[in-house]
Amino acid sequence: MKDSLFVRSKVPMTKEEIRTISLAKLNLKHAKRFLDIGAGTGSISIEACVEYPELKVTAIETKDEAVDLILENKKHFGVENLEVVKGKAPIDMDDIFDSIFVGGSGGNLEDILSWSFNHLIPGGSLVLNFILIENATVAFKWFEDHNIAYDTVQVQVGNGTKLGVGHYFKPLNPVIIIEAKKEGN
Numbered sequence: 001m002k003d004s005l006f007v008r009s010k011v012p013m014t015k016e017e018i019r020t021i022s023l024a025k026l027n028l029k030h031a032k033r034f035l036d037i038g039a040g041t042g043s044i045s046i047e048a049c050v051e052y053p054e055l056k057v058t059a060i061e062t063k064d065e066a067v068d069l070i071l072e073n074k075k076h077f078g079v080e081n082l083e084v085v086k087g088k089a090p091i092d093m094d095d096i097f098d099s100i101f102v103g104g105s106g107g108n109l110e111d112i113l114s115w116s117f118n119h120l121i122p123g124g125s126l127v128l129n130f131i132l133i134e135n136a137t138v139a140f141k142w143f144e145d146h147n148i149a150y151d152t153v154q155v156q157v158g159n160g161t162k163l164g165v166g167h168y169f170k171p172l173n174p175v176i177i178i179e180a181k182k183e184g185n
Helices: 016-026 043-051 064-077 109-118 133-145
Strands: 033-037 056-061 082-086 097-102 120-130 150-155 158-163 166-171 175-181
Touching: 016 043, 016 097, 016 120, 016 150, 016 175, 033 043, 033 109, 043 056, 043 064, 043 082, 056 064, 064 082, 097 109, 109 120, 109 133, 120 133, 133 150, 133 175
Parallel strands: 033 056, 033 097, 056 082, 097 120
Antiparallel strands: 120 175, 150 175, 158 166
């Protein structure tokens, strides 16, 4: 889905190229339940809802402006399979998910990682996006301390832009994407 399709504000949004890679790593094709932590504009949640209309999606976001924007995008795209929860993760819930995406941690990354692995089905996917190296390093250490295998890739995207009589690729923030699976089926 093109970024231009979303209702936008100053709330951070996972850009379409990064969204495409992250959604692929979430393995949602056969999933029943998906959780988006630190949902921002809701672009990951909304695209998952549109692509998989039978998928039950929950988005957690702490900021009022972002919650309002997710609800606006939910209405804009007419998705019915999205529940928006205002709160700071980890939140008190008993639900178990096939896949969890962490787009923002609000300084609670280690708690979110522990909580996420307790709320993933065996074989479930956890995907995290970071623009700050320090946050990715916290995740690397947490996975290693808990003997959990993970894969990571750093993606740098540039959009073709006209500059005078020539063209160049205007860079977006590089993004570190981490993927881990809960052991089991």
